[in-house]
Amino acid sequence: xxxxxxxxxPNGGTVANLEAMWAARCLKFNGLTLQRMMMERFPSEGLQxxxxxxxxxxxxxxxxxxxxxxxxxLLNIPIDxxxxxxxxxxxxxxxxxxQRTISFDDLFSWVKEYTLEELGGMEFYQTFKDEFVxxxxxxxxxxxxxxxxxxxxxxxxxxxxxGRRNLVKIPVDRFxxxxxCALRDQLEICLDSRIPVIGVTVxxxxxQEGAVDDLNQVLKLRSHxxxxxxxFYIHIDGAWGGYFASxxxxxxxxxxxxxxxxxxxxLQRLSTVFLQAKxxxxxxxxxxxxxxxxxxxxxxxxxxxxxxxAGGLLYRNGNIRKFLAQKAAYVNHGSxxxxxxxxxxxxxxxxxxxSAGVWLSHRVIGLHNQGYGLLLEQCTFSAGVMYSLWVSLExxxxxxxxVPAIPILEKFKDWSRARIRQEILEAExxxxxxxxxxxxxxxxxxxxxxxxxISINLRKWNKELERWELNDDLELQQNFVKKFYKRxxxxxxxxxxxxxxxxxxxxxxxWSKETHSGSYTEIKKSLGLNxxxxxxxxxxxxxxxxxxxxxxxxFKRIGIIIRNELYNAHGAIYDExxxxxxxxxxxxxxxDWKGDCFAELEASFSNPSLRYHAxxxxxxxxxxxxxxxxxxxxxxxEEFQCEKSKPLRIRTREKMRVFDLMSGGDGTHVxxxxxxxxPTDMQEEGKSLEKKLEEYSEEFLQYEDIAMPEVPVEVFxxxxxxxxxxxxxxxxxxxxxxxxxxDLVDEKDYPPSQEYFLYADGQNxxxxxxxxxxxxxxxxxxxxxVPRPTVDSAGEETEVLYTEALRRGVVIYLPQVETGGRxxxxxxxxxxxxxxxxxxxxxxxSWSDQGAFTGDMHSIRIKFYSKFSKxxxxxxxxxxxxxxxMEPYLYDNQGQRRDREDFSSDEESDGEPSK
Numbered sequence: 001x002x003x004x005x006x007x008x009x010p011n012g013g014t015v016a017n018l019e020a021m022w023a024a025r026c027l028k029f030n031g032l033t034l035q036r037m038m039m040e041r042f043p044s045e046g047l048q049x050x051x052x053x054x055x056x057x058x059x060x061x062x063x064x065x066x067x068x069x070x071x072x073x074l075l076n077i078p079i080d081x082x083x084x085x086x087x088x089x090x091x092x093x094x095x096x097x098x099q100r101t102i103s104f105d106d107l108f109s110w111v112k113e114y115t116l117e118e119l120g121g122m123e124f125y126q127t128f129k130d131e132f133v134x135x136x137x138x139x140x141x142x143x144x145x146x147x148x149x150x151x152x153x154x155x156x157x158x159x160x161x162x163g164r165r166n167l168v169k170i171p172v173d174r175f176x177x178x179x180x181c182a183l184r185d186q187l188e189i190c191l192d193s194r195i196p197v198i199g200v201t202v203x204x205x206x207x208q209e210g211a212v213d214d215l216n217q218v219l220k221l222r223s224h225x226x227x228x229x230x231x232f233y234i235h236i237d238g239a240w241g242g243y244f245a246s247x248x249x250x251x252x253x254x255x256x257x258x259x260x261x262x263x264x265x266x267l268q269r270l271s272t273v274f275l276q277a278k279x280x281x282x283x284x285x286x287x288x289x290x291x292x293x294x295x296x297x298x299x300x301x302x303x304x305x306x307x308x309x310a311g312g313l314l315y316r317n318g319n320i321r322k323f324l325a326q327k328a329a330y331v332n333h334g335s336x337x338x339x340x341x342x343x344x345x346x347x348x349x350x351x352x353x354x355s356a357g358v359w360l361s362h363r364v365i366g367l368h369n370q371g372y373g374l375l376l377e378q379c380t381f382s383a384g385v386m387y388s389l390w391v392s393l394e395x396x397x398x399x400x401x402x403v404p405a406i407p408i409l410e411k412f413k414d415w416s417r418a419r420i421r422q423e424i425l426e427a428e429x430x431x432x433x434x435x436x437x438x439x440x441x442x443x444x445x446x447x448x449x450x451x452x453x454i455s456i457n458l459r460k461w462n463k464e465l466e467r468w469e470l471n472d473d474l475e476l477q478q479n480f481v482k483k484f485y486k487r488x489x490x491x492x493x494x495x496x497x498x499x500x501x502x503x504x505x506x507x508x509x510x511w512s513k514e515t516h517s518g519s520y521t522e523i524k525k526s527l528g529l530n531x532x533x534x535x536x537x538x539x540x541x542x543x544x545x546x547x548x549x550x551x552x553x554x555f556k557r558i559g560i561i562i563r564n565e566l567y568n569a570h571g572a573i574y575d576e577x578x579x580x581x582x583x584x585x586x587x588x589x590x591x592d593w594k595g596d597c598f599a600e601l602e603a604s605f606s607n608p609s610l611r612y613h614a615x616x617x618x619x620x621x622x623x624x625x626x627x628x629x630x631x632x633x634x635x636x637x638e639e640f641q642c643e644k645s646k647p648l649r650i651r652t653r654e655k656m657r658v659f660d661l662m663s664g665g666d667g668t669h670v671x672x673x674x675x676x677x678x679p680t681d682m683q684e685e686g687k688s689l690e691k692k693l694e695e696y697s698e699e700f701l702q703y704e705d706i707a708m709p710e711v712p713v714e715v716f717x718x719x720x721x722x723x724x725x726x727x728x729x730x731x732x733x734x735x736x737x738x739x740x741x742x743d744l745v746d747e748k749d750y751p752p753s754q755e756y757f758l759y760a761d762g763q764n765x766x767x768x769x770x771x772x773x774x775x776x777x778x779x780x781x782x783x784x785x786v787p788r789p790t791v792d793s794a795g796e797e798t799e800v801l802y803t804e805a806l807r808r809g810v811v812i813y814l815p816q817v818e819t820g821g822r823x824x825x826x827x828x829x830x831x832x833x834x835x836x837x838x839x840x841x842x843x844x845x846s847w848s849d850q851g852a853f854t855g856d857m858h859s860i861r862i863k864f865y866s867k868f869s870k871x872x873x874x875x876x877x878x879x880x881x882x883x884x885x886m887e888p889y890l891y892d893n894q895g896q897r898r899d900r901e902d903f904s905s906d907e908e909s910d911g912e913p914s915k
Contacts, residue, residue: 003080006318009300009310009355010347013239014152016297016313017201019324019346021143021156023295023315024199024233026117026323027082028141031074032128033114034085035066041110046100047093054092056081059226071128071135075196076231079294083317086111108325121161141198142190144168146178146213147515148206150237162198171517175406176211176453178202179518184221191230199233202293204286205240205303208509208541209405210383210447212241215286215293234293241449242298242312245287247279247373251366275433276377276547277384283448291316300358303376303450305365305545310354313345378547379450385424386544387446389559390454392420395745397890397899398563399460399570400480401470403526405453405519405539408445415441418902425555453509455539456481457527458570461889468889470528474535476573477527481508481538483569486663487737488540488562498708499698499808500663501734503561507543510536563746567739572659575609579655584648585766585780585871588632595620595703596732598759598766599650601658602874603740605774606881612658613771613778615735615757615809618650620715621703624727628715631725635717639868646718647780647871650729653712662737664708690800697807698732699762706730735759735809736768744773745890745899751813751821754836758846758862759809760786767812767862774882776823777833777875782868787844787860802858812846812860823875831882833875840865 010016042051055063059078066074077085086107093102116124125132125139132139143162145153147169157167168186171179183200190197200222202213218234225231236242279287290296295315300306315321321344365371387404394402394417408415423438432438446452458471458480471477488506511520513534524537582599601614620628635646652661698706708730716724736757756767756779765786769779789802817836826832846858864870884891892898 003084003317003319005314005316006321007312007314008345009350009358010313010345011309011350011354012301012311013150013237013297013299014155014311015346016239016299016311017150017152017235017237018156018159019313020235020295020297021153021162021199022160022346023320023323024143024235025141025160025162026115027079027233027320028075028196028198029116029124030082030085030323031066031069031077032071032131033111033116034089035069035074036114036128037111038067040114045102047098047102049098050089050093050096053096054089056085056088059229059231071131071137072194072229075137076229078226078231079233080317083320083323086322087319108322136194138193138195140166141196142166142168142186143198143201144170144183144186145201146170146203146206147172147517148176148178148208148211149201149203150207150239153201153237169514172211172515173518174522176206176209176516176519178213178218180214180217180221183218187221187225187230191225191228197230197232199235202234202236202286204236204238204242204244204290204296205449205451207240208451208539209453210240210449210451211406212283212286212448214282216289219289219292233295236290236293236296238290238296239299239311240302240451241283242296243300243303243372244279244283244376244449245290246367246371247284247369247377248287249368249373251368251370275381275429276374277381277439277442278377279380280444280448295320300361303379303545304358304361304372305375306358306361307354309351310358312358375547376450379545381442382546382548383450383452383544384442384446385555386542386558387452388420388424388442389555389562390452391445392417392425393559393563395899396902397745397897398566399458399468399574399889400566401457401459401527403455403457403523404446405455405523406445406447407522407526412441412445425559450544451541452544453539453541455511455523455527455537456484456566457529458573459528463888466888472528472530474529474533474537477529478536478538480569480573481540483572483659484565485540487565487568498664498701498706498731499733501737501808504558504565507541509539509541511539512536560742560746564737564739564742567742568659568737571609571612571739572657572663575657575659577655577657578607578609580610580652580658580661582650583780583872583874584650585768585782586648586764587636587782587868588629588648589636591629593625593629595622595625596761597648598735598761599648600768600778600780601661603771603778603878605740605771605776605879606883606886608741608886609657611740613736613738613740613757613768614658614662615759615768616662616731617733617735617761618729619703619706619732620727620729624725627725628727631715631717631723635720638718643867644718645868645871646720649716649718651714651716651721651724653714653726656711661711662731662734664731688800689797690803693800693804694762701732703730706732708732733807738770740771740773743771747772749821750776750823753813753815753821754817754819755821756812756814756844757809758787758806758812758844760803760806765806770811771878772821775825775831775833775875775879777835777873778878779835779837779870779874780872781837781864781870782866784863784865784869787846787862789858790860798856802856810846812844812862814842814844816842826875831876831879833879835870835873835875837870840869 010019038051042048051067054066056066056077058064058073059076064073090104090107112118119127141162143157143166145167153167154164157164170183170186173179187197200218202215202218204212215236222231222234293316295313298312300310300312301308324344365375390402391404391408423435424432427435457477459468462469485506485508488502488504490502490505513520520537524531581602583602584597584599586597588597596617596619598615598617601612603612604610632648639646710728710730713729714724714726750772755770757770758765758767765783767781767783769777771778786806788799819836823833824836826834841861841863844860844862846860884895890898
């Protein structure tokens, strides 16, 4: 009823799962082992009376003589009875009238001689062949796992000799949970065919979808089959979800309560309250019956917030560890039951720091509902908000669709995307806290644990039918995800880091028909993919392990980043290759110039393939620097005389997409060896933060070591296209890669103030105007000095960090400009824009993140008094030939926005619940 549990800390969840499978396999054949040992060894030891009288209770609670039990009965002894049978036999001998003392070590060594672990698979099955044949038992033991299981289970079946074929993958349902009807059917087959079932894995938090299997129903299934004479071991793979059990545990009297429960916090109109979300009823049900499973894996280095390596494995009945012992079951050091743990598990020597770290975390945070439970409920809230972001991210005029792996429940189908954005994403915390319907949406929808999984697909506008048509080509869908993932991961940068301006890190995976069955079919249908193609569907994953993601409008910023990269990925597929033209604000006349320069794409609203605000830091090979410098000096002299800017211009010699320029295309420019050695003494004590940041950057990276493809280009100055240098270049850092259509779709109007992008290297700073919508302009200005935060108390470290932010670029606003964020239009031609900057000194507001209103806000001053400051202005070509008729998916025949209802819904209120 209440066995003494036992557990330890393996190096990770993979080892824990393997060990649990090993223990269950040993246990499954223990009855056969004990019976054979008693029949062959006991007579020679004078223990015939024990052999003839020792009984156990079967699944029906009936006493059965072990010597008379059939093979099928011995393979289906109640789990705890089987675990304790060795101790029960030993106690039975001690309590009997046999005049013989049998030591624990002797009995252990006798049993061990007949085990599968001692004999090996082939000899074991040969030894017990008669028992199997007599009772018509198929000796192939099965282990059942959901199709969405972790790959460690396949490893375990292979290592232990169970065989991958005997690891039966049960299909998952629409919510990515194990299909219990399919499991029941498979168990019926095993019962009818007398195939032993070694175990069933129930996952608490699948690594791809965060799904929690229905343990409660699996336990009922086991009871159902036990009534028919068959049982099996149940293991919970709770590597992700195990720590959520702390939500059920009240605070100890000895534990210090670190905060008030949310229910006791008075409602306040503040955004500093970190909200928490209750777990779904489904997950709570599973947690409440987890004590009935036989073992559980839970990883401190996942939802326990501890560093690697720290897995966890707990057995409900600790006696099972004896089946894993490599020597006599107890080897004590000191006194009491200070067991040598390494004798029982797979791991040998392990770092003590991991165990110490886990112990300390548990002591400080607390395994109760005001410790880990509170943190995980807050993380659950973040995951729920992230789910809300994903399901509301798509707009009706977007050329792509977003489909969550876990669908919104039917009873919430009346929640439109606009309502989700309004009541959850854009609501202040105090408002959301009092919105019971929104909190219910967060609790009952989305992943069971902290992992969101979605898929995306392309769609094209049918002009004749005036509607979107989904792409049905699976290969094209995979390519779309690949392009998107490349802009949302660091998987393309080893070992020579090129800063590609990655602003969000996601993960990717694939779903196969075999692993995801029911959910595979449904999501494929939702994506509009060809149902005759059974290939893998590409998926995107993100994990929310922060309780604080609603601070500083973080989710709004994340949504902008994701939508921008979706548009960039769309462009990577549908943009037409063009001969790209770039303009640089840099004056390259210094004799010690190393080949670096910033350059910005010449954009065009009328050409979708050029509708980008794209800025990069490029580098030319050393062999061509003298020629480029010569032209630069000549252009500068002419500029000095005529007082007309002649900026450096770059023209690609071959047609290419902007995505290929800014992301390196699909070439395999990774893992190339470095030509030179670079400073690596980062551990030197006393080194300043500024110096460390410099050494971590790409400042020292030479042309040959930039892990990006070479782009053949022509370099010229001003409008003199005839006199140029033919060379190549590589992109060294992506400063900005912003799709202008995303701005147009997401924003109803121009920003309230003129928006510029500020970036710098170690010596010079530049600003580039951020185009927003037609009509607009591009502008490059070389500043007199690198701006610094104006707050006196900012401190040296803040200034250093701000300087580092400028290397990547920050958005700034110029509220002094009288036109606000709107362009200053020509009186004669409203498609032409004029320069709005009449002064040479402006107070600006900047943010340390590339997005507005996130990160730290700073007040700065920008100055550009030099006559060479204004390097380039484009207020005509960017707007030339544009017409709304080019975008029928966005504008109807009357020129009205097709998505105007979305905007009106979003603007109904500032997060108040819908009436």
